[in-house]
Amino acid sequence: MELFKHSDFDFLGKKWFFINLSLILTAAGFISLAIKGGPRYGIDFRGGALITVSFANRPPVDKVRAALSGKLPVEVQEVSGRPEDIIGIDALQDAQLQASRQKVIDALDAAFGQPGNGKYNINSSGAAALADRLRDGLAAASVPMSDPQLQTLASNIMDYRKQHTGLIKNLDELASVPGVTPQVLNVIKQQTYPDSVAVVGTEVVGPKIGAELQRKAVLAVLYALGGMLVYIAFRFEWIYGAAAVIAVFHDTLITIGLFSLFNKEITLTVVAALLTLVGYSMNDTIVTFDRIRENLKILRREELEPLINKSVNQTLSRTVLTSGLTLLTALALFLFGGQVLNGFAFALVCGIIVGTYSSVFVASPILIFWHNFLEGRKRSARGGSSVAAPRKPPNGPVPAAAKVSTAAKDRARPGAAKVK
């Protein structure tokens, strides 16, 4: 099977269309960023707290919001596919964070929890505490256990809880846990109760650390771009490095813009994805550049623009295939990877598409612009004219470029009269 068997698309002939498209996309991202006052940072960068709460019977998200409203400025987000909500508390001062977290937990417990009546909440305890709690009760019910036995029992119960979304709904469920006999179950019922709300995860980042992480993330992306520039300049020519880095920077900007448009949060893992993209979308550009360099050696007589167009066509099937395959894995992550990796996978999916596009439609035209610019300068220098080097106007090419583009058209229409 083969796609693009003899592809001969005139990519560069339509370069202005694609460059305008890139500009529009970038502008859309910038406008969205401007309206929303910058990117939406996750708590890693903003500072704040995220609490993941599991419910025995998840109440409608409005009710959760109502229970918390008026107490604290919080955001509530449902976790799809699991009876969980994520509650975000915005950055306050370090000291307030811990206190407001407790407030949220207390408010949820008051609204959706069950009264304990002095019993022990089996959904918030650790194995050791549970063992302590059961020891006397078991002895009183004349099923005394040795300490190791008791520890095993408690950790079996904890394992059961772990396998069931972190929440025991009804104590009768525990009958299936090894070591829980009817007598033991009775003691468990006497001593404990299953609260219907449990905190299954928390993330707290102080605002100071958040600001530090933000600075580091920006630095990491900039250094990575700088590293690429140096490496490609070393392997090719500096203009290739510049073209590749501009293309990748363009990808990063558009991806950040898309995050803003879709109202997604930029977290630490998203930055990791962005950096991966910096490396990855560079791959396509390098493969094309490699081919251009190779063709420059073989086809010495060819004009630059058709040569580049030919190189892009030659590498097209590889570009589309590998990007498509990586996109497949990124899509798998996006669809099945779960809540935590969602933003990460989204960045990859957007970035791979934009990155593939930019290596064809952004990086290669930059090479041509530069070439034309040099040609123009040489020509004016040779002609001894006092006119400054002509810059290429958007729709009216200077003579040098005109010749190149007509040559490209000739190739596209075999049999047409040769102008050259």
Place this chain on the structure above:
Amino acid sequence: MTSNIKIRIGIIIAIILVCLYGVIGIPKSKDELLANWKKNIHLGLDLSGGTQLVMQVQLQDAFKAAADNTIDSLKQELQKDGITPAGDLTRNDPMTIEDADKIEIDVKGVPSDKSSQFRGIVNTAFSTWVPTALNSTDYKLTMKPSEGLKLKSDTLSQTMATIERKINALGLAESSVQPTGRSDAEAELLIQLPGVDDPAHVKQLLQTQAVLEWDEVKDGPYTSREEALSKHGGIMPLNTKLVPTAVRGGQASWYLVSRIPVVRGTDIRDASAAAGELNRWETNFVLTQEAAKKFGTYTEANIGQRAAIVVDGVVISAPTIQSKINDTGRITGAASQEEAADLALNLRAGSLPARLTIEEERTVGPSLGADSIREGFAAGIAGLVAVVLFMLVYYRRSGINATLALVLNAVILIAALAYFDATLTLPGIAGVILTIGMAVDSNVLIFERIREELRAGKAVVAAVDAGFSKAFLTIIDTHVTTVVSCAFLFIFGTGPVKGFAVTLVIGLIANLFTAVFVSRTIFDAELSGRQVAALSI
């Protein structure tokens, strides 16, 4: 088949065996296989569940304590030599870590004729401090910069040691305490507690400073601080301090106690929780030999007097001394067994030289981690199946070649994680999945090149040869750029993100081997020794 190819196949098989051994050992049963897998592949906190804390050591506490101790002993030394400063000795109160080494002690009203004597005492007995004369009678003592640095590093290492003891006492395996290593935050510690099932309790234990004092009660209890002061004409008697009792539902009361304790936390050799009278929980402690002597003399002389047991500035209990006590004591008043056991644990671990504040906390419940593993696994399988199917359809028999290389790539990656003791995090799993997508990139590059060469009319063997050699440099270039960006990710990233960078780099290096060496060997083995007219690609 030539011997060259046989050697290459031998190398590949050897590498596969070494990799498999690193991941699953030599299992004799399915259970053993799973156990070895679990032992070799370390799961990060975000997968295994647990807590990660970044705590800041409030270094200024240690500096204040050092100044307080100096003030106490300097007063005694001066008294011995007959110098009585007109004013009191005071210190300033640095509030932040950055200001910790700006600690100062003010000595006011040293008689001007004793000036050189005063300097002599400071320079010999308190050589960590530098006296500066403000005028003829007043002095300011500042800490020597070298001593300040030493105090900082001592405080940090003592804090880390104490936290380690607490963690060990809790029986939390695989936990770790280390400096975060951020250059601009020397006082930060990273504490990782995998598999903790009740993080709130552990956090509280770690934060408890556990400074224990056994003080003589001079007077009290009073209902308020004001009442205590008014009883003594508004001025605290010399060498005393006011300490509140623990608030348990009711009102706090206050005791006037001796400023210098009879017994400190450092004098304790062992401590344990036990059920006392009426089944109330209490904490028993045993003193060191040296402290026991002092304690014996003190209790003998003070039978019938009250004493205050103060933990972290709060009176826990105020018992009356019934008889001479030698080396054991008990602290009653615990609300539960857990509280008594926690206090015992803290006393055994020793006190923290400074308070700890939480800067960052990430807790992942074990059920959340288990779900993440499941989802990551599902995504990985889906990605792998999609890629493999595509390669088989698109490249037919050569697709099998690519699939073999891909699977080997994954095996080497996982084995490398096991051999390097790297930690597999959720972003790390994403790295593995992404490697699947990127690994086929090299195969596609080579295969497309081979197709081109075939199309240009080359013979099969020559086309394969040209395909590999022409694609090689491009593959190196694409790998280097990704490794460069991963390097910066590793330098600037934290925790899980670092794990992602490591996984991706290992995956890429393994990919160089599988896509270039292994794929080539498979092609050569297929083509050697017979005339092949067409390649299934």
